Amino acid sequence: MPPGLVISAPASGTGKTTLMLGLLAAFRAQGISVQPFKCGPDYIDPAFHAAASGRASLNLDSWAMQPAQLFASMQAADGADLVLAEGSMGLFDGVASRGETGTGASADIAALAGWPVVLVLDVSGQAQSAAAVALGFATLRRDVALAGVVLNRVASPRHEALARAGMEAAGIRVLGALPRRPSVALPERHLGLVQAEEQPRLAQTLTEMADFIAAHVDLAALRAIAAQTPTANSVGLQDISPPGNRIALARDTAFSFIYPHLLAGWRAAGAEILPFSPLADQAPDASADACWLPGGYPELHAGRLAAASRFRSELQNFAETRPVHGECGGYMAMGEGLIDASGVRHEMAGLFKLTTSFEKRRMHLGYRLARLASPIPGYGAGARLRGHEFHYASILEHNDAPLAQVVDASGAAVPETGSTRNFDGGGRATGSFFHLIAEAT
Incomplete structure (x- = not known):
């Protein structure tokens, strides 16, 4: 299985999906085959992942799935150059009780697969203080590695410089900085994003996201970080009972x-x-x-x-x-x-x-x-x-x-x-x- 990264954040609404889709589309434009996954129980995001990457996206859920089932799903990445797994909610957010493999937190998947985490930080309304948040995420679980952060909703070059200074002082690597761009977003409804097949401008939107992310995120550094991590061993497909023939x-x-x-x-x-x-x-x-x-x-x-x-x-x-x-x-x-x-x-x-x-x-x-x-x-x-x-x-x-x-x-x-x-x-x-x-x- 190819090396991978988990795209996560401290909370929902901070820009995970924008970064995820932009990365998938940007790498695809470079001729790099990326296998997407979605951590947790989400029915909508995988369709967007598939549209951006050209590969079917599968869910990885530590509360509901046994380790063998998770590794079996990960084998969808065979033949790809890179894995990107989008988290859900905040990196450590799950339920109070442990399920089959964990609590449903995206951090469980990062730890199990050995994929480092790229943390998307909304730095609006703060600057150097964002480093304290990143440092907390870097140290909360020893089995979860933080590759670095992408600063989101940066207001100005001065704002970016201050946030970067805080990260440098904390020893946190900055992998990109995204200026405020409200136009680079997807419409939502009561269960999440409006479905991929309902958006006639989806291809154009993904191209815009790819250009935006490629201009502000170090894609080469992301691939290099992923390449340094060990890859999981292949396992056989886990049996799933079909409803019929x-x-x-x-x-x-x-x-x-x-x-x-x-x-x-x-x-x-x-x-x-x-x-x-x-x-x-x-x-x-x-x-x-x-x-x-x-x-x-x-x-x-x-x-x-x-x-x-x-x-x-x-x-x-x-x-x-x-x-x-x-x-x-x-x-x-x-x-x-x-x-x-x-x-x-x-x-x-x-x-x-x-x-x-x-x-x-x-x-x-x-x-x-x-x-x-x-x-x-x-x-x-x-x-x-x-x-x-x-x-x-x-x-x-x-x-x-x-x-x-x-x-x-x-x-x-x-x-x-x-x-x-x-x-x-x-x-x-x-x-x-x-x-x-x-x-x-």
């Missing part, structure tokens, strides 16, 4: 939140994925033996889904004889109704006696550990699954059997237990707000 997978702007490592694992197990678009009123492939509806933004397309009569009727027919599973947005689309933010109710597929609403938004966020009371495609009753929940919907009606016993990372019970329903023809509908990441030990 032929999987009908909902795939469009309303249903796109599925972790890339799961798709790679399904394919590695020999499964064939058959994508279809509910928004285009397409039905799941009749030859499939399972159907999977990922999360996404059904609330933004509820009218179109309600009008997609062929999709809804054929999904009902499919569920009569074969398993259908929905995660978050897919789960909501399998219910009887969805109420959008303006209070309008839209008819959904009716596989569950479930009504969800976005009229009064309430955030549900965090890791989840579920013990299945009923099987889902790929996993039997009693299986323990680790995943993540992030949505703003509320349940108004729920009259189906619960799918699982669910707790958060602290062990506290979560009331959203999902739904399961059996059909006379032998089929089964299952779903929950829980996004699967990996099976628990």
Whole structure:
């Protein structure tokens, strides 16, 4: 596996994604093949990584994944020249309890893989004091190496000089300094960035980011630092249970939140994925033996889904004889109704006696550990699954059997237990707000 770096920061909103995408696009323009990864449970950033690098980006999650699973995902970097892994939140931010490998912090991945950290520091409103922050990050964990910092939102040459002086006094290397540039940014919505496929100017924006980063960051120094670190040993692919041999997978702007490592694992197990678009009123492939509806933004397309009569009727027919599973947005689309933010109710597929609403938004966020009371495609009753929940919907009606016993990372019970329903023809509908990441030990 090639050498790598973790791109992280003290907190969210400090410029990690701008630096990450700019680096990916800038190195690609130089003919350097870079494998991207995303630390933690993020469904949106990997699509931007793929657009910038030309390589599929996978998630690395220390709370949900065992070390063997993490190293198996890292093998996606085979053939690349460099690895860049974008962190989530702050470098050391995770949950209070340890999971499979760690707490979910990006620092866990840096320590496990031996990748040094490039820390993005927002220095607006400070100068030499930023060095105290960097020094704290350099010394908090002995197993995490700080390669240096990139100063972000620098106001002037004088501001940059003062910040650099503080870093020099603290023995922290400055790898770049980014002036304030509000135009170099991506639009956001309630679950994060607006999805990559929804941005018609994405290629142009990535080019602008590449030029901006290349002009203000020492790309050669980053490669040299990465080259000095040991590389992890290759391991075999970790087995992931596919939902079936032929999987009908909902795939469009309303249903796109599925972790890339799961798709790679399904394919590695020999499964064939058959994508279809509910928004285009397409039905799941009749030859499939399972159907999977990922999360996404059904609330933004509820009218179109309600009008997609062929999709809804054929999904009902499919569920009569074969398993259908929905995660978050897919789960909501399998219910009887969805109420959008303006209070309008839209008819959904009716596989569950479930009504969800976005009229009064309430955030549900965090890791989840579920013990299945009923099987889902790929996993039997009693299986323990680790995943993540992030949505703003509320349940108004729920009259189906619960799918699982669910707790958060602290062990506290979560009331959203999902739904399961059996059909006379032998089929089964299952779903929950829980996004699967990996099976628990």
